[in-house]
Amino acid sequence: MRILAALRDHDERLTRRLAAWVSPWARRLLPPVEEAAEHTKLWWAAAAAMAAGGGLRGRRAAAVGIAGMAVAELLSNAVAKKLIERPRPPKEWIPHHDVEDRPDSSSFPSGHAAAAVAFAAAVAPSWPLAAAACPVPTLLVGLERIHAGAHHPSDVAAGAVIGLASAALVRAAPRLLLSG
Template sequence: MRVRAGFHGVDRVLTQQAASRIPKRAGRVLSAVEEAAESSKLWWGAAAVMAAAGGRRGRAAAVAGVSAVAVAQLVSNGLCKQLADRPRPPKEWIPHDEVYDRPDSSSFPSGHTAAAVAFTAAVTPAWPAAGAVCALPAAMVALERVQSGAHYPSDVAAGAVIGAASAWLVRRAPYPLLRRTT
């Protein structure tokens, strides 16, 4: 019980710091990136560009990235959010109006972060340069989820683990399932 109280305290402190210390301008940029990532639009767009402009390597990266997003979304939103009924961080912790524009679903885990990390981690082995480019918006999405008051840092960390595991699973899919399209 004591460990849980300490863990919750760390979540509280980190959430309050992220929500209050990020300058407004940076917060607006983070919000714009998060909005682009809503419903995985950013990752689908990146996959389309990779497939169209990247040749064989781009198509392989796109297929891996989109496949990993699908797995991550299924695990995070389809399974984990249904099992974990964790409330969002208290509105009193967030000193800006973004806190009023957040979903009513379970806070745990961050599905946005799961998708962002899944896409980036799955793309990187196929096309390291594209993976490096995707890493910045993926990190911005994760930070925005805490800064906006939509998630605790532990929700984002869990989403990142789900995303990394999803990418790992997709990259190890049997040869005919994933690699035939390349």
């Protein structure tokens, strides 16, 4: 029990610290990141660019990226959020106006983080050079979700784990289907 209490306390402190970040850089960069991440637009655009400019390798990378993202969205939003009800960080923790525009669904896990990590991790083995462009926007999506008060850091971490598992599942699926 003490371990869970310590984790909750750390989660609260980190949420408050990241939400209170008042850097002009963050205030300019994070709102467009939020807009791009809504409805996975950022990752659909990346997949379209890969498919259009990367030949067969690009189309394969785009396809596995989208598949990984779809599995992550299913696991995080349709399964985990239904099983685990967790409130969003309290508005009092968030010292800026972004807190007004938050979803009503469970905070746990972050579907945005799950989709971002799943896309990046699924693309990496297919086209490592294209995947090299994914970590920065992926990290910014997770940071933005905490800064905006939509998630606790542990929600983002859980989303990342779901994203990694989703990418692994998508990457393994052809081998599993062929061996069975």
